[in-house]
Amino acid sequence: MPISSSAALGEGVCISHPDLVNIYGCRIGDETRVGPFVEIQRGASVGARCKVQSHSFICEGVTIEDEVFVGHGVMFTNDRRPRATSDGGQLLGLDGWTLLRTLVKTRASIGSGSTILPVTIGMGALVGAGSVVTEDVPDYSLVVGNPARVIGDVRTR
Amino acid sequence: MPISSSAALGEGVCISHPDLVNIYGCRIGDETRVGPFVEIQRGASVGARCKVQSHSFICEGVTIEDEVFVGHGVMFTNDRRPRATSDGGQLLGLDGWTLLRTLVKTRASIGSGSTILPVTIGMGALVGAGSVVTEDVPDYSLVVGNPARVIGDVRTR
Amino acid sequence: MPISSSAALGEGVCISHPDLVNIYGCRIGDETRVGPFVEIQRGASVGARCKVQSHSFICEGVTIEDEVFVGHGVMFTNDRRPRATSDGGQLLGLDGWTLLRTLVKTRASIGSGSTILPVTIGMGALVGAGSVVTEDVPDYSLVVGNPARVIGDVRTR
Numbered sequence: 001m002p003i004s005s006s007a008a009l010g011e012g013v014c015i016s017h018p019d020l021v022n023i024y025g026c027r028i029g030d031e032t033r034v035g036p037f038v039e040i041q042r043g044a045s046v047g048a049r050c051k052v053q054s055h056s057f058i059c060e061g062v063t064i065e066d067e068v069f070v071g072h073g074v075m076f077t078n079d080r081r082p083r084a085t086s087d088g089g090q091l092l093g094l095d096g097w098t099l100l101r102t103l104v105k106t107r108a109s110i111g112s113g114s115t116i117l118p119v120t121i122g123m124g125a126l127v128g129a130g131s132v133v134t135e136d137v138p139d140y141s142l143v144v145g146n147p148a149r150v151i152g153d154v155r156t157r
Numbered sequence: 158m159p160i161s162s163s164a165a166l167g168e169g170v171c172i173s174h175p176d177l178v179n180i181y182g183c184r185i186g187d188e189t190r191v192g193p194f195v196e197i198q199r200g201a202s203v204g205a206r207c208k209v210q211s212h213s214f215i216c217e218g219v220t221i222e223d224e225v226f227v228g229h230g231v232m233f234t235n236d237r238r239p240r241a242t243s244d245g246g247q248l249l250g251l252d253g254w255t256l257l258r259t260l261v262k263t264r265a266s267i268g269s270g271s272t273i274l275p276v277t278i279g280m281g282a283l284v285g286a287g288s289v290v291t292e293d294v295p296d297y298s299l300v301v302g303n304p305a306r307v308i309g310d311v312r313t314r
Numbered sequence: 315m316p317i318s319s320s321a322a323l324g325e326g327v328c329i330s331h332p333d334l335v336n337i338y339g340c341r342i343g344d345e346t347r348v349g350p351f352v353e354i355q356r357g358a359s360v361g362a363r364c365k366v367q368s369h370s371f372i373c374e375g376v377t378i379e380d381e382v383f384v385g386h387g388v389m390f391t392n393d394r395r396p397r398a399t400s401d402g403g404q405l406l407g408l409d410g411w412t413l414l415r416t417l418v419k420t421r422a423s424i425g426s427g428s429t430i431l432p433v434t435i436g437m438g439a440l441v442g443a444g445s446v447v448t449e450d451v452p453d454y455s456l457v458v459g460n461p462a463r464v465i466g467d468v469r470t471r
Contacts, residue, residue: 049242051249072214073230082423126238129232132444144304146289
């Protein structure tokens, strides 16, 4: 079931290709649009009137507020030291590691091809395409690069 | 319908996994090969004898000439200031923003994992894997990095 | 057939969404878990108790040992000069180019959104999210950036 009944979808949510997504255990707000080849995991929350474009991955621990743009091929993360197995060689499951959280505030935009470490991205901020965000992004700032650095304010340029 | 009837496909186009793509309203030239998990949008144009590898996204406004290699996980873009909603908080649809165009000239190659801002990539140029291309790429040049910079000429190295 | 009978799967391999992958002609070791939107090509080898997360691409020429973590949206490569066609303008097929190999040693972890050129990644090494790995990575080292550089040792930080 590519859209699990465990997902709580708001009114008017549009998932253009329900057979080409993997969406489960998350919340998606009213009127938000989700493209193909997207995974949204259990425990993630996406606000209202957002766009989540194709090929993006939103993991547990990510909260996205309203009117946020998530470009194509954006990868969120929730762990800075990922491992497949424990010291003892057992596969790590739902526990055995520490979940780190990410918050993307209202009206922020994340450009395509970006990778987001567990941070807070401020209100109205713009993450340029192809960025790797390793630190918090202030409200209304424009960040680019790997690692992403502030290069301006979206209100003045 | 993962391959829409609105797509104009040339002779001998090979889409290896028609159930695992989203292709609509675009033109694809003769003998071009397209891998799985690819989206090619309305208004995009891909030439003849190209390879478009898995996980790539080609948006409206992108023109790809003949014999171009598009690696795996390549993200094209058509907007430098993407937003989900208007100032008034309405979801942006097919209008309400300015489409920027990208041209990839004959025999260029774009390495896997690259992100391409709206630019022109010159004939025979090579974009190294994982690059973020923010400016035009001259013919036959080799560019790498984030942002991508010219580091050589493909005819001499 | 998204999971081809030509793939040799070990015991207890878990492919969570068999209709949303493209897996053929490869070997996957016991208990390894594979997410959706993953392609694993002919001739690739993945060890036991690995995690291969969503949106990743593992090509021919890649050998992944046991207990390796491959994050989301990781792109492997096997060619430093990819082209669509020969000098004569014919599409390149299974031959006509030189396969370069990649080895990922036991217990290494590759962060999400990384691109891996044909290299060796050492035992227990950690590739930070969003990295572009262009050179060999020593055992137990932590590398980040584009191009990826060593910034520490995972045993001491």
